[in-house]
Amino acid sequence: MIREPARHALTVVVVAVALLATACSAGSTPDPDPPELPGPAGVAPAAQAGHPNIVFVLTDDLETSLLRFMPHVAALAARGASFSTDDDADTLCCPSRSSIFTGAFPHDTGVFTNSSPDGGFDVFRARGDEADTDAVALQRAGYATAMMGKYLNGYQPTDGPEPGWNEWDVAGNGYPEFDYDLNVNGTIAHHGHADADYMPDVLSQRGSDFITAQSATHRPFFLEVATFAPHSPYTPAPRHAQDFPGLQAPRDRSFNQPDAPTAPAWLRDRTPLRPKQIARLDEGYRKRAQASASVDDVLAGLEQTLERTGQTANTEIVFSSDNGYHMGQHELSAGKQTTFATDLVVPLVVAGPGVVHRTVPETVQNIDVAPTVVDLAHAPPLPIADGRSLVPLLAGADQPDWRTAALVEHHGPNLAPDDPDRTPGRSAANPPSYTAVATGPVTYTEYATGEREYHDTTTDPLQRDNTVATVPPSRLAALHATLTALANCHGAAACWAAGHLPP
Numbered sequence: 001m002i003r004e005p006a007r008h009a010l011t012v013v014v015v016a017v018a019l020l021a022t023a024c025s026a027g028s029t030p031d032p033d034p035p036e037l038p039g040p041a042g043v044a045p046a047a048q049a050g051h052p053n054i055v056f057v058l059t060d061d062l063e064t065s066l067l068r069f070m071p072h073v074a075a076l077a078a079r080g081a082s083f084s085t086d087d088d089a090d091t092l093c094c095p096s097r098s099s100i101f102t103g104a105f106p107h108d109t110g111v112f113t114n115s116s117p118d119g120g121f122d123v124f125r126a127r128g129d130e131a132d133t134d135a136v137a138l139q140r141a142g143y144a145t146a147m148m149g150k151y152l153n154g155y156q157p158t159d160g161p162e163p164g165w166n167e168w169d170v171a172g173n174g175y176p177e178f179d180y181d182l183n184v185n186g187t188i189a190h191h192g193h194a195d196a197d198y199m200p201d202v203l204s205q206r207g208s209d210f211i212t213a214q215s216a217t218h219r220p221f222f223l224e225v226a227t228f229a230p231h232s233p234y235t236p237a238p239r240h241a242q243d244f245p246g247l248q249a250p251r252d253r254s255f256n257q258p259d260a261p262t263a264p265a266w267l268r269d270r271t272p273l274r275p276k277q278i279a280r281l282d283e284g285y286r287k288r289a290q291a292s293a294s295v296d297d298v299l300a301g302l303e304q305t306l307e308r309t310g311q312t313a314n315t316e317i318v319f320s321s322d323n324g325y326h327m328g329q330h331e332l333s334a335g336k337q338t339t340f341a342t343d344l345v346v347p348l349v350v351a352g353p354g355v356v357h358r359t360v361p362e363t364v365q366n367i368d369v370a371p372t373v374v375d376l377a378h379a380p381p382l383p384i385a386d387g388r389s390l391v392p393l394l395a396g397a398d399q400p401d402w403r404t405a406a407l408v409e410h411h412g413p414n415l416a417p418d419d420p421d422r423t424p425g426r427s428a429a430n431p432p433s434y435t436a437v438a439t440g441p442v443t444y445t446e447y448a449t450g451e452r453e454y455h456d457t458t459t460d461p462l463q464r465d466n467t468v469a470t471v472p473p474s475r476l477a478a479l480h481a482t483l484t485a486l487a488n489c490h491g492a493a494a495c496w497a498a499g500h501l502p503p
Contacts, residue, residue, distance in 0.1 A: 050220070050314065051141070051142070051143070051220040051377055051378055052220065052314050052315060052316045052352060052353055052376060052377075053214075053220050053221050053222070053223075053311060053314055053315040053316070054138075054143075054220075054221075054222045054223070054315070054316045054318070054373055054376055054377065055222075055223050055225075055302065055306075055315055055316070055317050055318070056222075056223065056224045056225070056317075056318040056319075056320075056369075056373070057224075057225050057226075057227070057295075057298070057299060057302075057317075057318070057319045057320075058097075058100065058150075058224060058225070058226040058227070058320055058321065058322060059226075059227050059229065059230065059292075059295055059319075059320070059321045059322070060093065060150060060226075060227060060228050060229065060230065060231040060321070060322055061093075061230060061231045061232075061321065061322070061323060061324070061325045061336065062230055062292060062295075062321035062324075062325070062346075062347065063321070063324035063325040063326075063342055063343075063346075064324065064345065064346070064347055065250055065342075066230065066288060066289060066292040067292075067347060069244070069289045069290075069292045069293050069296070070292055070293065070295065070296040070299075071296065072296045072297075072299045072300045072303065073296055073299060073319055073347075073349070076299070076303075076317060076319065076349055076351050077349045077351075078357075079351055079357055080317070080349050080350050080351025080352070080355055080357060081349065081350050081351070081355050081356060081357065081358055081359075081360055081393070081394050082348075082349050082358075082359050082360065083348040083349070083359075083360045083362075083364050083390075083393075084359050084360065084361055085345065085361070085362070085363045085364065085406075086320070086345060086346050086347070086348035086364050086365065086366070087344050087345060087346075087363065087364075087365050087366075087406040087408065087438050088322075088323050088324075088343075088344055088346060088365070088366050088408065089105050089106060089365055089366055089367050089406075089407060089408060089409060090106050090112065090323075090408065090409050090410055091323045091324065091336050091337050091338065091339070091343040091344055091408070091410065092113065092114060092323060092336060092337050092410070092412075093114060093153055093231075093322050093323065094111055094113065094114040094115075094119050094120055094121070094124075094152050094153040094154070095109070095111045095112055095113065095114075095119055095409075096322040096323050096366055097150075097151075097152055097153075097226075097322050098111040098119075098124050098129060098152065099365075099366050099367050099387075100320075100322070100366050100367075100369050100370060101129070101133040101134060101135070101370060102129055102132050102133055102134075102370055102382060102384055102385060103134070103367050103368070103369070103370035103371045103374075103382050103384070103385030103386060103387040103492075104129075104132075104367060104382075104384045104385055104386050104387075105367060105386045105407060105409060105486075105489075105495070106409045106411075107409060107487060107488075108384055108386060108490060109124065109127070109129050109384075110123055110124075110127045110129070111123050111124050111127075111129070111152075112409065112410070112411035113411055113412065114153035114154065115153065115154055116154070118411055119153075119411075120152065120153050120154035121151070121152040121153060121154035121155040121159070122154055124152055125162075129384075130162050130163050130164070131163060132382055132383050132384045133163075133164050133370070133382075134222075134369075134370040134373045134374050134382065135147065135163075135164030135165050135222065135224075136163055136164035137164075137374045137377070137379045137380065137382055138164075138222045138373070138374065138377050138379055139164050139165075139166065140379065140380075141377055141378065141379035141380075142219065142220070143219065143220050143221055143222045143377060143379075144166050144167070144214055144217070144219050144220070144221040144222070145164060145165050145166050145167070145221070145222045145223075146165065146166065146167035146168075146169070146207075146210050146221070146222070146223045146224070147162070147165045147167070147168055147169070147170055147224050147226070148167075148169040148170065148203050148206055148207055148210075148223070148224065148225045148226065149169070149170065149171065149174070149199070149203050149224075149225055149226040149227055149228065150170070150171065150174060150226045150227065150228050151170045151226070155170065155172055156172040157170070157171065157172050157181040157182065157183035157188050158183075158188070159183075160183065160186055161183065161185060161186055167185065167210055168183060168184070168185050168186075169182055169183070169184050169185075169203070169206050170182065170183050171183070171199065171228070174199050174228040175228050175231055175232065175233060175235075176233060176235055177198055177199045177200070177228065177229065177235040178191070178192065178193045178197055178198065178199070178235070179191070179192060179193055179197075180199065182202070195237075195238050198235075198237050198238065198294070199227070199228060199229075200227050200229055200237065200294050200295055200297070200298045201237065201294075201297070201298075203225050203227065203298060204225075204297065204298040204301040204302060205301075207223060207225050207298075207301075207302050207305075208301055208302060208304075208305040210223060211223070211302065211305045211306060211309055211311060212305060212308075212309055215309035215310065215311055220377070222373065222377065225298065225302070227295050227298065229291040229292070229294055229295050230287075230288040230289075230291035230292050230295065232284070232334070233287075234284055234287035234288045234290075234291050235287070235291060236287060236290030236291045236293065236294050237290075237291075237293075237294040237297065240290040240291075240293045240294055241290060243289070243290045243293060244286055244289050244290065245286075247282070247285065247286040247289055248282045248285065248286075249278075249281045249282050249284070249285035249327045249328050250285075250327075250328075251328075252329070252462060253462055253464075254329040254330055254462040254463075254464055255328045255329055256272055256273045256278065256328055256331055257330070257331065257464070258270060258272075258330075258331055259330055259331075259464045259465070259466070260464060260465040260466060262465065262466040262467070262468075262469065263453075263466050264431070264445075264447060264449070264451045264453055264466065265449065265451065266430075266431050266432060266447075267330060267431070270330075270331040270332075271331070272331055273328060273331060273333060277333055278328065280333075281327050281328050281333060281334060284327065284334055285327055288325075299319070313353065314353060315352055315353075316350065316351075316352035316353065316355070316376050317350065317351045317352050318348075318349070318350050318369070318372075318373075319347060319348070319349050320346055320347055320348045320349075320366070320369065321346040321347055322346070322366075323336050323343060323344075323346060324336060324341075324342050324343040324344060324345060324346055325342065325343065326338065326340060326342040326343055329342055329462075330464070335430060337410060337412060337430045337431060338430075338431055339408055339434070339436045339438070339443050339445050339453075340463050341457070341463065344408065344438065344443070346366070348364065348369075350372075350390070350394055354394065354395055355394045355395070356394065356395060356396030358396060360390075360393050360394075362393055362399055362402040362403075363402065363403055363404060363405070363406050363438070363439070363440075364390060364393075364406075365387060365406050365407075366387075367385070367386050367387030367495075368387040368388055368389070368390050369387070370382055370385060370387065371385050371387045371388055371389040371390075371492070372389045372390040372391060372394075374389070375389035375391045376391060381492070384491075385491075385492050386489065386490070386491060386492060386494075386495040387492065387495070388403070388492060388496055401500075403496060403499035403500060404439050404440065404499065404500055404501045405437050405438070405439040405482050405486065405498075405499045405500065405501040406437065406438045406439070406499070407435070407436075407437060407483070407486035407487060407495075407499070408434075408435065408436040408437070408438065408445075409434075409435055409436075409487065410431065410433060410434050410435075410436075411433045412430050412431065412432065412433060431447070432447055432448050432449055433447070433448040434446060434447045434448065435483055435487050436483070437479060437482055437483040437486060437501070439479075439482075439501045441456055441457040441458045442454070442455065442456050442457075442479075443455045443463070444468075444476075444479040444483065446480070446483060452468045452476075453466045453468060454466060454467050454468035454471050454476075454479075455467070478501060478502050479501070482498065482499075482500075482501045482502075485497075485498035486498045486499060
């Protein structure tokens, strides 16, 4: 059952989406027979019998409140493992996606924003991060791999396929969902404005074709379908354009309400949103719900193809988002990049062989996705990963020594003028650079300005009252030490050790 709690009780979902396949020109050709690698610890026998297929559906800016418009995702969550706490390492598209691909924090990928010199596709490529992704590891392990949809901010179809992917069907500016170019294994394919060109539907069909082709082989596959939806301009499929009439943005007690006077300077003394701004938020939220329904259709189509081709029983399905989104909370219009739960906590659900149906309480992050994918595939660990495989949690194993603290890093604001994530204006202010640590119900933030922020959702569920001045010095010292250790850790072992906040 999908629910919408505060801070770390927000829902998570995993989804069965597509497979992979048609071996293409991108990257080296994998071996016909995958090497026999040892299975990950804690996996049920059904998954150990062979290398499972892995399907990963990644959405863009999908906050947990939108899950109620995705019944197929809800059905997947009902049979899979849902994570009640999945915190982004950075609540912005490109840094988050870079961490998802590599399992590394932004301070190890070097990608902190959506554009160079502090982030974007150019920095990811220049630093050689593309050689350290889960796709490269799985391809070397004998998997056929496919990337479809959105890659990294700044990527253009003329940049060509990236290493590690046998099938490459990737767009540049696909945010409008129509009138875009798709790089299909090195060839540019233009899509116009016909209903059949709607990008999520195109990705669904390509994913289904890949599944169908791969089902005739004995090679396991890894498919990532990454939608631009429901990112602005929030374009739904034409068939959903009239759905949810009268729907408004959620009106919790933080909607268009000021925070306490103790709020940091970037959030203090704001002007309330005007009626026209609120009307735009309501229209935007309704379109986001419609676009989310379109993504749900993608999942449904891929699931049907998995079932038709007999691949469901041997396919691990993962569903998530690169970051969350706020719309009207704290007198902010539409945006992200904060440490509020609307932006920080994202859906994460996994379903498939060996996955025990339950809600997982442990603190996980998007840096754990790639290590989990690699572990499920029985491939060697990623070289720069700071995260940890979730396989023991998926198998239902008790993990009393699991991490208790999650790191969040943010550089900003320095988005390029044409960046679709740029939201200029006082009403959409983004915070200055910060590092933060989230542990249980507590979020502690240190800004580059010298200000600090502390929220405990057990007493302040909507994070409106910065109570850092009332926290005992010993507690603040422990939080600062943990934050400093995490912000300077490198590698899975060191970052795991740093992520344990003293009691």
